[in-house]
Amino acid sequence: MASRAYAPVAEERFRMPSPVYQDVGRDKFTATAENPFKVVREDPVSTFSIDVDTASYSFVRASLNRNVLPQPAAVRTEEMVNYFPYSYVSARSADQPFSTNVAVFPSPWTAGRKLVRIGIRGYEIQRATRPRANLVFLIDTSGSMNAPNKLPLVKQSLAMLLDQLDANDRVSIVTYAGSAGTALEPTRASEKDRILAVIDRLGAGGSTAGAEGIRQAYALAEANLDPRGVNRVILATDGDFNVGITNQDELKGYIERERGKGVFLSVLGFGMGNYNDALMQALAQNGNGAAAYIDTVSEARKTLVDEATSTLFPIAKDVKIQVEFNPATVAEYRLIGYETRMLAREDFDNDKVDAGDVGSGQTVTAIYEVVPVGGPRSIGDLRYSQPAPVADRVASRGSEYGFVKIRYKLPKSDTSRLISTPIDRTSEALRFEDAPRDARFATGVAAFAELLRGGKNNGSMTYDDVLRIVTATRGEDDFGYRTEFVQLVRAAKSAGALARLER
Structure with missing residues (x-):
């Protein structure tokens, strides 16, 4: 299927007029010691x-x-x-x-x-035999996403992914900022113009009610569960959750329970300066999904076009x-x-x-x-721990x-x-x-x-x-x-x- 060129003009038209969000030095990673001999x-x-x-x-x-x-x-x-x-x-x-x-x-x-x-x-x-996809795009539209390498890049990325779907696949969109809500009810992927129009209108502003967004996205995925298909929530965020459940273990436990119902979670990370890698790794690992970081349009193409089947279909x-x-x-x-x-x-x-x-x-x-x-x-070797005789090996x-x-x-x-x-x-x-x-x-x-x-x-x-x-x-x-x-x-x-x- 041919890829659709995503118009950057739309990004500018719907961007919030507030100053571009900037944050430096708050990226969060979990330090882990290297495996020893x-x-x-x-x-x-x-x-x-x-x-x-x-x-x-x-x-x-x-x-x-x-x-x-x-x-x-x-x-x-x-x-x-x-x-x-x-x-x-x-x-x-x-x-x-x-x-x-x-x-x-x-x-x-x-x-x-x-x-x-x-x-x-x-x-x-093979594409002809792959299962149907029931996808919920969970998009962070909080103020921290108001930067050129965040929400505008999210829009381009999801537009690329949309072109890799088959006509009978279904797409829903949930957004979250100060609160969460459904921007698009389940829609056949063949209705690309309708889906792109919703993506086009997204703007960034407000705090980050990420946990509530996750709840609503899972609820939407479960309401439309395809028992023979792939059911997946795709979270696009910089990982800055500051409203709702912010305890990482509590979020992990919730996602583990949802995983047992047949809905997986994949995470697409965006931006630098406020990127919460530690949280996003925890969510993806417990949601039976992969975590990718999208820093350029080329990376979006690699993850969501060139490797779309491996990204979506386990x-x-x-x-x-x-x-x-x-x-x-x-x-x-x-x-x-x-x-x-x-x-x-x-x-x-x-x-x-x-x-x-x-x-x-x-x-x-x-x-x-x-x-x-x-x-x-x-x-x-330890003084009191000597190698076993060759005959014992x-x-x-x-x-x-x-x-x-x-x-x-x-x-x-x-x-x-x-x-x-x-x-x-x-x-x-x-x-x-x-x-x-x-x-x-x-x-x-x-x-x-x-x-x-x-x-x-x-x-x-x-x-x-x-x-x-x-x-x-x-x-x-x-x-x-x-x-x-x-x-x-x-x-x-x-x-x-x-x-x-x-x-």
Whole structure:
């Protein structure tokens, strides 16, 4: 379906005459310590929830485009890595919606250590067979949204998304400022002019009754619930809730209950200076949806046009990964990123524990750094805890580094399924240069993110080293995402030098 060009004139015509809202330095992020190395003999199992959010990457880009290094808490390594699509083998069917791709290769920042890249790709739903969508656009029209990179960009973004819907999909609009209200009752997506006219008339002003807006949006979605379709609230906001329920745990609990009724929540973040990332991450993670940050029209096109099916249509929910490392071959390991997605070992087999979702055709990547037995350890042995005799180890599986298990539920099921694969020598490259190109590029992105967070575990890695890796692994790059990333690394190097001069 052809995209509709959204006229910027309409944005100016309906903009409130009040001064543009400006706020600086009130962006809210949750600081999380990096995952540490763990000793395999003591703690061989690593469990986490899938994460396909990309908000961190876009926020980092917006900061660097202003020649400012992002605050470390704004950088989530897994979201940086998963911003990019990777060429993993497609899944065969909707019933087994994942393919698993494992690669092992030398770490480029610490000699003697290895990286384990785990990649999965979701089954891609064809447009002709995808389910109907019942969408409620929940739009923040409070005073804090009165800035060029907020409400006007929201309007452009939703207009782009509208063009990706089928005629029988339904759209509703709820707005909130000092109070909340329904701006558009459920309307077939074929009535584009009517829907665009409502979006056109939106203006910003007032306080932020976000919680009441969420209540009304869910009520509207439930009143029109399609039991065979996708039912989703799409929240567009800078996350500044100041009227109604402002307690984050209370909001999370409410959204968890609504999730159980079959309505998911996705979050689109806008603006800087007053951006509440901490709240938006909590809402998206508990609402079985993804969080994206829209800083440009190009990002809106990527999220809501190029990747519309993966944004809107899940192929699996409550997706968890568990890796068991083999003490015969691996001494230590650390998971790079996913700090906010860690799960207890027993959560993996518990179908009542919520986890992340994967959309149609989406790729997800996780990277572990491992220390082989005999390699450069980061944690010394304890006096009273000595290695088990070789005879006590799993000698029959001595060639394996570990074992990957993925547990997931189909979108309309409450019972999980399991797929698994070994991490063995057949997946190993002896030189970093011989590793799959996508694996090397993802490694460069992860190294960059870790440098922005402080570089605690990056050894002697520098921005120049990152540039060498990602410049050599851009590949075809049809959409230019990887080329843009190279420029961001250069921008970070310049911003870092400027920051040192100012000190």
